Amino acid sequence: MINFQIIRKGEILKKYKLILPTTHKGTQGHALFIGGSYGKMGSICLSAKAAIKTGCGLVTTFIPKCGYEIMQISIPEVMVVTDKKKKYISKIDYKIIPQAIGIGPGMGQESTTQKALEVFLKINKVPLVVDADALNISALNKNWLSLLAEKTIITPHLKEFERLVGKWNSDEEKIQKAIDFSGQYNLIIVLKGAPTLIIDHLNIYENSTGNAALATAGSGDVLTGMITSLLAQSYEPLDAAIIGVYIHGLTADIALPKTGIQSFIASDIIANIGNAFLTLDA
Numbered sequence: 001m002i003n004f005q006i007i008r009k010g011e012i013l014k015k016y017k018l019i020l021p022t023t024h025k026g027t028q029g030h031a032l033f034i035g036g037s038y039g040k041m042g043s044i045c046l047s048a049k050a051a052i053k054t055g056c057g058l059v060t061t062f063i064p065k066c067g068y069e070i071m072q073i074s075i076p077e078v079m080v081v082t083d084k085k086k087k088y089i090s091k092i093d094y095k096i097i098p099q100a101i102g103i104g105p106g107m108g109q110e111s112t113t114q115k116a117l118e119v120f121l122k123i124n125k126v127p128l129v130v131d132a133d134a135l136n137i138s139a140l141n142k143n144w145l146s147l148l149a150e151k152t153i154i155t156p157h158l159k160e161f162e163r164l165v166g167k168w169n170s171d172e173e174k175i176q177k178a179i180d181f182s183g184q185y186n187l188i189i190v191l192k193g194a195p196t197l198i199i200d201h202l203n204i205y206e207n208s209t210g211n212a213a214l215a216t217a218g219s220g221d222v223l224t225g226m227i228t229s230l231l232a233q234s235y236e237p238l239d240a241a242i243i244g245v246y247i248h249g250l251t252a253d254i255a256l257p258k259t260g261i262q263s264f265i266a267s268d269i270i271a272n273i274g275n276a277f278l279t280l281d282a
Helices: 009-015 041-053 065-074 111-123 132-140 142-147 158-165 171-185 219-232 237-259 266-271 273-281
Strands: 003-007 030-034 058-063 079-082 100-103 128-130 188-191 197-200 203-207
Touching (some): 041 266, 041 273, 065 079, 100 219, 128 219, 197 237, 237 266, 237 273
Parallel strands (some): 030 058
16 A cells, blocks of 8 residues: 655654754764766766755765866865766775765766776665666666665656656656556655655655755756765665755745746755755754
8 A cells, every 4th residue: 555645844853863062074974976077067066065065074076087176176075086087987986984875966878987887886885875877877777776775765857767667658657657666676766856756665755845946957966965965964765865855845945035936046955955954943
């Protein structure tokens, strides 16, 4: 039997963890973001900055060499490890021990990058959020989906989801495909849309926050950063997805009276994450 629930503030407060006075950056988790390519560094910059703003103690990015100066200058709070290649990722190799990983934003689909993703998925044991080109590559290599650990979070928009499961003819069929896909691979699906749905097999959660302003470039990259940040802060995967989606939408509700729909951009989501959290602490 399908369990359907609308995500409201009361449910978020039950899951939300207050920050203790004794907290320091070493107790707030370390998130790693893997992605970026020539001309697409903005995506992973948005993810990394969103992670810091969502409370993660430490954030590291693994990016191609072309993004080194971009990342270091635009987000000085974030650490950087680079691939040996200049324009794309060829081998995912890092020495840190993160508590969560977000992979895919701006990564591109070079054949070498695809192979690097396959090798990474075979050995990764860290809680994972899969987005953007990591999803598109997986859609081209569907046998790799079985490499994803249980309760991995995937965050497709509707077109990315279609590449994974095929076309549908109704909302009911779309949701059934999501239920089946989640159950088959034991994944948590954040199906971005209006409204965004979080699907954990037979459990479906509909978000109650957000508006049309979120339909803007980079919005999904920010969401990936927020969810990965919460995952690194020891939230359970389902709770990280639910809280991340709720706060993400709430930023647009807070900002809309000042920005309007047309002028709202992904950076406005990041700028209002703090204001969104303040509504929970009130």
